[in-house]
Amino acid sequence: MKRILIIGAGFAGMWSALSAARLIDEQRNTDVEICLVAPEPFLHVRPRFYEENVAAMKAPLNELFRETGVKFIQGTVERIHTDRNTVELTTADQRTSTMQYDRLVLATGSKLFRPQIPGLAQHAFSVDQIDEAAELEAHIKRLANQPDTPARNTVVVAGGGFTGIETAAEMPARLRAALGATADVKVIVIERDAEIGPDLGAGPRPVIETALRELGVTLMLGSTVSSVDANGITTSDGQRIETNTVVWTAGVRASSLTGQVPAERDPAGRLHVDRYLRVKGVHNLFATGDVAYAATDDEGNHAMMSCQHAMNLGRSAGHNVAADLLGAEMIPYAQPRYVTCLDLGPWGAVYTEGWDREVKLVGQEAKRLKTQINSEWIYPPAANATRAEVFTAADPRRIVVA
16 A cells, blocks of 8 residues: 655645545555645634634534545654655644655644744733634733723734734734723834835835724834833834733744755745645655745746745645656646735724735625635635545545635
8 A cells, every 4th residue: 555645634635635636536546545644633714813703714524535545644743754754743632653755745834933032932922823823812801800091002013914914903903892892092103124025126115004094003114022021112213102902912933843855945934846746856756835945937936935826836746746656747836826805903904916015895895705715715624524524525536826
């Protein structure tokens, strides 16, 4: 029995498993098993962690895996030995073992980068992982038990990128829900760049600025956080802001497991892959999602570390890893169409198309699209979906742009 081993059950890992199962079923092969290793059999819907009720933002995968013949192993991979085609893993009951593979798909995603800023690790919150977002949510609710002070009523969001903007846009309403409608709340975004949303470009910026201003969010541009403590922050230019709530959103890095692979990586730690998502220079290894530095087209664009790209990267990686093992035709990954849909809280949203991010929808019209994306498009097939329905959704030629 040959084995495809997939590490990670995020968007890329889940779709890799289902897409590989699809091709194996299509080829009527009974000599290949698909194993997926992850800490738990749930898809964490990470793009929604800036919202409330974060504990509900995960989707069960056991039924999908059973229906499609994917073997789930609850555990964590600690080491990858590409020279021996093995991994070392620790299972949920703390047992350690070595597992052999014929092909490996690395889909372990990314994590928020936390620089060595004094007090950051001890005092800042984040919306990066589900437990961290839940901790922030509980903290905001507990603020109502504290004395009415500027520190209690102020939230500082560090980082004015996609996640920082979405988080900040939600915060005034979330604070008032916790502290009362008349609370003197203040939300401040600190961004090192001279413009908000530097990676989003000039296209949607006027919409973002208008929305944040109307929501009452203050921007501090060209500044950084130099220290954090229990009662506030100090900025790079010496300003002191009293706050009990600092949310760090500035930057992500690929899973540290990429560092165990003897291959070229980009500055974010992503492995360079070819158009079939094979890691360049490493036999039997594919990378996908946030750990893959993958070209989306022939124009020089590369996949972002986002759900939008991870879903299609996963479908492609799964098909190609199975095709490589079975001797079937591989399909090059391509995703030339690029869109963004940025949530701007109660104000609405902004939707753009193209790598130059041309604005197409704003306000409540864009918000309806964002709601559909967040509540429908990015979720896996329903637990009661048929095998045929799952395999249709897992087809690598089915490109989902958002």
